[in-house]
Amino acid sequence: MNTTNRFATMGTALAFTLIAACGQEAPEEAVVEAEVVVAAPMSIYETALANESRPAADSKRDAGRKPAEMLEFMGIEPGMAVLDMFSAGGWYAEVIAHVVGENGHVTAHTNEAYKNFVGEALEERFAGDRVPNVDIVMAENNHLSLEENSLDAVMLAQSFHDLYHVDPDGGWAQIDGPAFLAELKKGLKPGGIVAVIDHTAMAGAPPETGDSLHRIDPELVVANMAAAGFTLEASSDLLDNPDDDLTEEVFGAGIRGKTDRFAMRFRNPD
Numbered sequence: 001m002n003t004t005n006r007f008a009t010m011g012t013a014l015a016f017t018l019i020a021a022c023g024q025e026a027p028e029e030a031v032v033e034a035e036v037v038v039a040a041p042m043s044i045y046e047t048a049l050a051n052e053s054r055p056a057a058d059s060k061r062d063a064g065r066k067p068a069e070m071l072e073f074m075g076i077e078p079g080m081a082v083l084d085m086f087s088a089g090g091w092y093a094e095v096i097a098h099v100v101g102e103n104g105h106v107t108a109h110t111n112e113a114y115k116n117f118v119g120e121a122l123e124e125r126f127a128g129d130r131v132p133n134v135d136i137v138m139a140e141n142n143h144l145s146l147e148e149n150s151l152d153a154v155m156l157a158q159s160f161h162d163l164y165h166v167d168p169d170g171g172w173a174q175i176d177g178p179a180f181l182a183e184l185k186k187g188l189k190p191g192g193i194v195a196v197i198d199h200t201a202m203a204g205a206p207p208e209t210g211d212s213l214h215r216i217d218p219e220l221v222v223a224n225m226a227a228a229g230f231t232l233e234a235s236s237d238l239l240d241n242p243d244d245d246l247t248e249e250v251f252g253a254g255i256r257g258k259t260d261r262f263a264m265r266f267r268n269p270d
Helices: 003-023 046-051 069-073 091-100 112-118 122-126 160-164 177-187 216-227
Strands: 081-083 105-110 132-140 149-156 186-197 229-236 260-266
Touching: 046 091, 069 091, 069 186, 069 229, 081 091, 081 216, 091 105, 091 132, 091 149, 112 122, 132 186, 149 177, 160 177, 160 186, 177 186, 177 216, 186 216, 216 229, 216 260
Parallel strands: 081 105, 081 149, 105 132, 149 186
Antiparallel strands: 186 260, 229 260
16 A cells, blocks of 8 residues: 555544544533432530520530530420529520520529629529510528429539538628428429539538538438439439549639539429
């Protein structure tokens, strides 16, 4: 084959190749389906924490207190009437108010000693009907008076040990523990809840540890609540801190806000 014919043949072959290629259907493009991630709906407790009116300073304490998990464990639900006993600055009272909602109600208790401790924080928090389903009640130690069968739950957050605190100069009269617990029982409906969170003391520590260290032996709480007619329903270790020195006072710079704490849910059986 001469050179001219060779190039002609190659050109003819190339032409047929291009024509064949142009006549083929293009392969279908692969269809890539995007994965749709649906976020799990927030629980009523997470929704309460995310309330847009909640102070940013409050949210900073959530990691150490785990309020969503605690309130779910305690059984706080929409529509409940709840007493936040010794409410201090009202941190828990506000979260509870958002959980119980507009059909529920929160009573934030305080006294002169707590007012001296936190200043006007409680009044300022709820001023101007900012959280409309919260009322503040002032009652000094041994003068608490509750309407019978009016409450679904009582919250004692880091304050059960105060039943053993004594500071007459600071306005804190010694509490009559049995009478105090009897008053809570009177105010609770049958089946009502007492939620206790407190700083852990050494096993066997005397009641006076509530005064000296602001800690309490969990078994002392169980014994006192049983004597008052309450039933321990559940305990939680969510706030455990094995690195806490249980012999140290809770307001120390290295441990404040990070103490080992126990949580218990008691039920009023009748």
